[in-house]
Amino acid sequence: MPARLALARATSEVAIEMIERLQTYLPRLVLSPSFVLILLFVYGFIVFTGYLSMSDSRMLPSFGFVGLENFGKLFNLRHWSIALKNLAIFGILYIVICTVIGLGLAILLDMKIRGEGVLRPIYLYPMALSFIVTGTAWKWFLDPGIGLEHVMHLWGWESFSFNWIKSREMAIYTVVIAAVWQSSGFVMAMFLAGLRGIDNEILKAAQIDGASNWQLYRRIVIPMLRPAFLSAFVVLAHLAIKAYDLVIALTNGGPGRATELPATFMYSYSFTRNQMGIGASSAVIMLMMIASIIIPYLYSELREKKS
Amino acid sequence: MAFLEINRLHKQYGAVEVLKGVDITIEEGGFLVLVGPSGCGKSTLLNTIAGLEGITSGEICIDGKVVNDLHPSKRDIAMVFQSYALYPSMSVGENIAFGLEMRGVSKADRQKAIEGVAAMLQIEHLLKRRPGQLSGGQRQRVAMGRALVRDPKLFLFDEPLSNLDAKLRVDMRTEIKRLHQKLGTTIVYVTHDQIEAMTLATQIAVLKDGVLQQVGTPDEVYSKPANMFVADFMGSPTMNLIDAKIANGDGTLAVEIPQRDRSLSLPVPQPPSSLQSYSGKSVVLGIRPEDITDLDGADPKAEHIAQAPCSVEVVEPTGADTFVVTQLGGKEVTGRMRNATGLSVGEDVPFAFNMGKIHFFDPATELRIA
């Protein structure tokens, strides 16, 4: 009997120890499904696509290794250089105009404006819309046959001409207009939050020191918004590189291929032109562009948190 | 046997050693206060007793049982936190009873326990409220109620009064002392406030950089500080520490303090036994402000009053006392004078030094010369 009792006690102790060990690993266990999903579906897939970019894949993935041949082909393709050039035009204008409008509106809204509660949501609501909706609205509004140009003619301004969306040279700028419309309110919100975070006593001190309104903003306020500028830049830059839906809805890459961007290039080469190897290599280039912006940013943000 | 026993406790975070071999014991029913400047390791020590942080080496025993590897909930302790840590989504009553609920106590018994504790702390009218609707003092009471209701072997307090305003802090201090006297429980209490330590403790442990400086009753720590750090830390205003020299004039020792023109020599009537060996050497003279007075204000029971002229540099009236700052041995020295002293800055007046209550420290080791 005592032996059995001792055995029972021993087993129960083992059981308790196991439960306690489980408790130690429970948090990691709970986190692991998500982490495995991310490892597999993000990083595993990046490796897979990375390999495809060095393979002879055409219509279907294939694993014949061809080295950097696809990248060589890619950079000799006129479509790709158009896509890169468009990305440069679109990206720079999109970032600069959104920042200027966003900062301007934020500064104006911060001047104790009556009706701020009405204006702010109006500036921001486009961010809630799908790019497809935005694209549809602007596509017809900018259409010379029925949209803005037509309206101006009806109003008696016969010589008014605005047919950018039909023009190979100018179509990319209509993408900028629609994208700025969608995102600039969001940038305004970021700057406004930054402005509201500035200690008011600093502004009072500057005023007592004799700074004019202009000097106050140029010398004190805008330099203090540095973090907001950085965040806005990172968000806008990565949105620009990823831009896809808007172009599809607004111009579908046209007229011709005039509004081709890397994202639309990747899609058409991978899935409709049966050049999966080249499509994969363009995706790798996109990832590298984003990583070169995001990784330093995340690194500095996480480091700051640490200290 | 001691009720709480901490032996050679070491705690490391990576390469940083936070606790460097701490030994403390406390009897059942004792009130141990851990005191020290921020970053000295006192909160870490409390957390290791609670089991909230693991230890690198050493041993912690509660009531004769080693608890090193025991989960916090199984150590039979309760803790009151600095932020009170009241669960924001639960009512006061639910907050108090949560620990009992986790231990499977029936609802009826829980209700009885809540009522008992609420009556003791006079918070019956608050039981239905949420923590967000309470004042700081009320939260403090609820936090104590949550600890009391469990009737644990050991209470741990982590700077429980530091978030209260000055007046409330004094009231709650008295209340904690009263509760301790009434319930006779064993308490470990962390604070950086040396007045709290003096008023509450039966034992004070002074910590600095993870090393225990001194353990003793409040009186021992105050009147026989083990080293210059303890001397400086306990008491407000702090003890004056003056560079001086021991002179041996035919058997009677005197302490010489260099002044601008000539050095000031004060007799040492009751020299500690090893002071003799410091003859002709440098020491640090420690004297508390209340032992430097004006002549009329000197303690009438003091046997050895020495007089010396000092030049008044700053006069700070505080109401009951007036603190007067002068220069001795190149250092600012504070004396505690009667209210209506009528001194003015720049005046040279005789100060009274209570030489029966002076301390000597070795300037190199900073230890008390006993």
Added chain:
Amino acid sequence: MSAASKDTALRTGAIARAVIYSVLIVFAVFYLLPLFVMLVNSVKPLDEIRQGNMLAFPQAFTIEPWIQAWGEAQIGVQPTGLKPYFVNSLVMVIPAVAISTFLGAINGYVLTKWQFPGHRIVFGLMLFSCFIPFQIVLIPMARILGLLDLAGTTSGLVLVHVVYGLGFTTLFFRNYYDAFPTELIRAATIDGAGFFRIFRRILLPSSGPIIVVTVIWQFTNVWNDFLFGASFADFDSQPMTVALNNLVSSSTGVKEYNVHFAGAILAALPTLIVYVVSGRYFVRGLMAGAVKG
């Protein structure tokens, strides 16, 4: 956005203020214009759009375009209207949002209150996944969905949206729980509550605001997604955005602008309603996604 009013004692004259207000109102018009165009032209007969003024109010009011867009318009090969796709989107959005929010909450809890060696790297990897261009995963994803027999199904899209939403939901909850006092966890530990009990009884009841923020963020993103829908869905699972694009860009027949506008509003309606009802949380989500830490 902080509600704290700031007392900037900027001196601005009457003329300056008039200019400021004019600029602000001009921009308000700019932002409202497309919505106005969509609304007024969705209730006009087609002729009136072609011949008339896009910026004018309708002369002949009709809800016919809405009926068309909802139930009759030709999308792809079938004259089903947008209705079945609206349902597809709903059936996809609800589980995708629920699962990713739940996982994000649990992840945030572990990453702040039960930190383990390497938690920083785990979080960093999850965070970076928020920003990748999805083109990099399209090809392998199509293959995996095929292997799992999920190609073209709503379940497949739910999986995709859960995986690529996890980074953001985890970020939201991590930042929220990071500010949650650790002493509360310690108190509950001493009280005897374990891992799940602390989560359920202590953290979850206080997580209302961040749950709302996360749900809105995820809802908006998943509802508005086009790329995954266009890549991985077939008729039974195609979401609203893809159907709208098919409707608008179909090259056959007459371009029924009024139907397109009505359809666009239908596609925008759920997220717009969410925005109007809880704009404050929507903005907070946007900011949390942009400004970390």
